[in-house]
Amino acid sequence: xxxxxxxxxxxxxxxxxxxxxxxxxxxxxxxxxxxxxxxxxxxxxxxxxxxxxxxxxxxxxxxxxxxxxxxxxxxxxxxxxxxxxxxxxxxxxxxxxxxxxxxxxxxxxxx
Numbered sequence: 001x002x003x004x005x006x007x008x009x010x011x012x013x014x015x016x017x018x019x020x021x022x023x024x025x026x027x028x029x030x031x032x033x034x035x036x037x038x039x040x041x042x043x044x045x046x047x048x049x050x051x052x053x054x055x056x057x058x059x060x061x062x063x064x065x066x067x068x069x070x071x072x073x074x075x076x077x078x079x080x081x082x083x084x085x086x087x088x089x090x091x092x093x094x095x096x097x098x099x100x101x102x103x104x105x106x107x108x109x110x111x
Contacts, residue, residue: 017029018037018041021033021034021036023037023044030085032082033081035060035074036078036081038060039056039059039075039078039079040082041059042055042056043056044100046100048100049099050096050097050098050099051097051099053075053097056097056098057072079098086100
């Protein structure tokens, strides 16, 4: 049984996909490098809520002071990589953080 396009979520992720560093966007798999996937996973788990850069750093590096690549610039690079795929869904709220918009806010979805 196939779901109609209206019933298919624009973004979805399963545990096996998470382990393969991928998610589904508009019915197609999107593969990311591991750190970018961690950033996506933090945003996805907080769907519709603002996530501060500090929280993204903590999500990628649980002990940032012990990680040599820890850097706010690295997070910005990972966000840039995500925006190539999620230009409509990922918003930057200056001074507050990033938000993976709730599906009700996505542009172009069928009603």
